Amino acid sequence: MKVDTAASYQFSEPRKLAGADTQEFEALLSAKAADTRKAADDSAESEPLDFTSMTRQELFDWMNEQLRSGEMSFDESSPFLGMTLKISAETGESVDMATDNSRIDFTEKARQGVEFYQAHFDYASADRLQTALDRMLGRQ
Numbered sequence: 001m002k003v004d005t006a007a008s009y010q011f012s013e014p015r016k017l018a019g020a021d022t023q024e025f026e027a028l029l030s031a032k033a034a035d036t037r038k039a040a041d042d043s044a045e046s047e048p049l050d051f052t053s054m055t056r057q058e059l060f061d062w063m064n065e066q067l068r069s070g071e072m073s074f075d076e077s078s079p080f081l082g083m084t085l086k087i088s089a090e091t092g093e094s095v096d097m098a099t100d101n102s103r104i105d106f107t108e109k110a111r112q113g114v115e116f117y118q119a120h121f122d123y124a125s126a127d128r129l130q131t132a133l134d135r136m137l138g139r140q
Helices: 019-044 056-069 074-084 106-119 123-139
Strands: none
Touching: 056 074, 074 106, 074 123, 106 123
């Protein structure tokens, strides 16, 4: 089998758009950015959240909104994602959050997690969970 190692000129120079195409593209791009900012502003102005009585699905949806709007990074979302997981003691399988309607006090769950990690000298995990708790308390 022969592999061609010659340079390809197909992608060597970016394609130039005509002036009208560029303006149209920039207009669409700025309109989409404005829609995204408006959606983020609408979600931020919504009623305060009650993290003391929330389903796992509600927490997951809120976390995804924060990620989409850019208010939370993927690293910052990891403690929230961990709180949305539930494993059945009987089956060892994960419990579907769409069918689980039990309400959970996530602020208390986070406090207990911080204490657990500090007791086990895992200060990095304790700090991440404390940051998540601070974010929850700030949004209530």
